[in-house]
Amino acid sequence: MRAEHEAEAGTGAEPEPGPGTGSAAGAGTAAGAGADTAAEAGAAAREAAKSRRFPSITKDTARPEGHGRAAPGDALAARQWPMLSVLAATAVGLLLTALNHPRGGCLVIGLALIAASVLRRVLPQVGMLAVRSRFTDMVTYGLLGVAITLLALVMEPHPLLHIPFLESAVRFTVR
Numbered sequence: 001m002r003a004e005h006e007a008e009a010g011t012g013a014e015p016e017p018g019p020g021t022g023s024a025a026g027a028g029t030a031a032g033a034g035a036d037t038a039a040e041a042g043a044a045a046r047e048a049a050k051s052r053r054f055p056s057i058t059k060d061t062a063r064p065e066g067h068g069r070a071a072p073g074d075a076l077a078a079r080q081w082p083m084l085s086v087l088a089a090t091a092v093g094l095l096l097t098a099l100n101h102p103r104g105g106c107l108v109i110g111l112a113l114i115a116a117s118v119l120r121r122v123l124p125q126v127g128m129l130a131v132r133s134r135f136t137d138m139v140t141y142g143l144l145g146v147a148i149t150l151l152a153l154v155m156e157p158h159p160l161l162h163i164p165f166l167e168s169a170v171r172f173t174v175r
Helices: 002-009 029-049 074-079 081-098 102-122 134-153 164-174
Strands: none
Touching: 081 102, 102 134
């Protein structure tokens, strides 16, 4: 498979000039210089003939913008405070939901995600809160937070937010 890929890319067909070629192969000085020049021309031709396709094997991945190297000792935990605070708020929201306060729990979870979006925007390094690019993280956290908060506000019984078309839309889809 690799040979096929190299043949398509134009890289595997000719051997590279090595210790057994050129002037060291027993040729004279003029012949050796000509062989080296031909080898350099062949290498340049192979570089020009390479495929512009992406490689079939990924060699590296890009780090998100808010990344950081692992630091020894307490520095690692200190850098993770944004993620830990969002997780703690989400845990409080889940606990409230489990204790039969679903509206309050959903509000806390939604506000925690909105706070994650704000933290991702204003802080230069947010540790593990950075998953994708800054813009993608902000939009994802923000939209999920707003959606969960709105769902908590229209939750029955006694919704805190009345959306006029919501009742007819639910009645039309559920029937």
